[in-house]
Amino acid sequence: MRAMVCEELGDPSVLKIVEQPVPRPGPGEVLVRIRAAGLNFPDVLTVAGGYQHKPELPFVPGIEASGEIEAIGDGVTDWKIGDHVIAGKRPGCFAEYATFAVSQIGMRLPVGWSFAEGAAFQVAARTAYHALVHRGQLKKGETLLVHGATGGVGLAAVQLGVHLGARVIATGGSDEKLAIVRDQGAEATINYTTTDFVPVVKELTGGRGVDVVFDPVGGDILEKSVRAAAFGGRLLVIGFTSGSPTALRSNHILIKCLSVIGVRAGEAGKYDKSIPEDYARQFPRLAALGVMRPHVSHRLPLERAADAMRLLLDRKVVGKAVLEM
Ligand SMILES: NC(=O)c1ccc[n+]([C@@H]2O[C@H](COP(=O)([O-])OP(=O)(O)OC[C@H]3O[C@@H](n4cnc5c(N)ncnc54)[C@H](OP(=O)(O)O)[C@@H]3O)[C@@H](O)[C@H]2O)c1
Incomplete structure (x- = not known):
């Protein structure tokens, strides 16, 4: 599979496409064929080394994605192969495949939404x-x-x-x-x-x-x-x-x-489990009503991740930019 990899910290030009083996889901995990990944300002900061989360080099950036479940690890009962999902991990989403723990799957892709919209929903x-x-x-x-x-x-x-x-x-x-x-x-x-x-x-x-x-x-x-x-x-x-x-x-x-x-929307859930539980309860309902349906102004292929980051830095994006695989 192709993955966008950050091997050294710096501006978006440090990113490179690298061939990697498709990962296998472990117990309690699913393998998702990623169809789209959302861009977030923290991705730019992480690649530059200026974000509070500092993944070890080399790493695949990207914290949110949507796609189709292609394989299931032992012990997973709530999801099946073929389900379309919105998921997030920190980081690892700018790739054609990624494994996610069940707790990292946010929700099903809402009916009528594109993968690009799904990939742009969760963080915002x-x-x-x-x-x-x-x-x-x-x-x-x-x-x-x-x-x-x-x-x-x-x-x-x-x-x-x-x-x-x-x-x-x-x-x-x-x-x-x-x-x-x-x-x-x-x-x-x-x-x-x-x-x-x-x-x-x-x-x-x-x-x-x-x-x-x-x-x-x-x-x-x-x-x-x-x-x-x-x-x-x-x-x-x-x-x-x-x-x-x-x-x-x-x-x-x-x-x-x-x-x-x-406000730390991701981190707060580690201290208070009722927060992610509330997201899981409310978001399918809100999405079905069209509330916070993303406005995606730019869709670029995975290999143009650096260009997508520059669009954010140059303040060209309205709503979200998305990478498509
Ligand atoms: N606290 C949390 O839990 C949490 C979670 C996610 C993100 N964030 C933070 O929220 C912020 C926004 O993230 P985002 O993903 O929504 O970013 P984004 O899509 O790039 O939006 C940021 C907006 O900031 C404005 N801006 C003003 N000065 C800017 C500058 N010098 N460079 C770039 N943009 C500038 C831009 O609007 P104009 O061009 O119209 O001014 C831009 O639309 C980031 O700081 C991110 O780290 C916080």
Whole structure:
């Protein structure tokens, strides 16, 4: 089988296609013929050596995929050969085949969804859901400000926020990309590269500010969000695509009674098993309703994984980019 391999850390050009033997599923595992793998910003960071998870070299990047079960290991009873599934492992998905422990299979591919959509669902959906529901406790009627709303986790947060009955204001870096975010249900969008979003948010909320901020961008965007938040607002810290985390001033947090809430959608499940159980219960239901159905702006063949990563770095993707095998 062909696999995209990272043998040394660096920019996306370090990736190479390598022929490898098809793995065999061990006890409690299945072998999936991967048909598509979703790109995530953490893939770029992992290949560069700048992510919190540091796999041993050489490794196959990619943390989410969809495909067809082709073989089953001893003791697997819930899945059968031929099932179409969405699965994730950390890492190993940028390949034609991978084995997954049963616990790494997220769900069946929803009826009517392409493999590309399935491969683009899980990471963004978990991040948006864990952030807005478990951590942020977003309520119907509240106002939600989503930054980086043109990206994978940002667009999922817009879609879920709308579904939960929030009023969603979204920011992003291009008017063209933000038009798609409005199509996904955002009530208002602001281009933060041309406009200071704080006065616009204040005007849209009658001077009050927003109840919840979802921030995958960091840098000055989170810093300014302190001013865009309502008294008692919740700031959800998701990531730092801007390249820098934010040093927030504790006096500002005190004065506005803000809650600054860290979000680690994957890691949290290791400490609280009810979190993955909730994903397993809710996601088939939400997907059947079309909630968080991915918008896939780019589909590239496996051998163009480096180009797909550059598209993310160059901010060309809207929603998700996917590799197809
Ligand atoms: N906490 C968690 O559990 C968790 C889980 C998954 C991902 N994450 C984090 O969430 C963030 C987003 O991940 P993603 O996979 O959704 O990424 P993505 O699809 O690339 O989206 C990120 C968005 O950030 C914006 N952005 C602003 N400044 C940027 C810059 N200098 N370079 C690139 N993009 C920039 C871009 O929108 P504009 O061009 O419109 O500004 C882009 O659409 C990452 O930091 C990732 O590590 C966190």
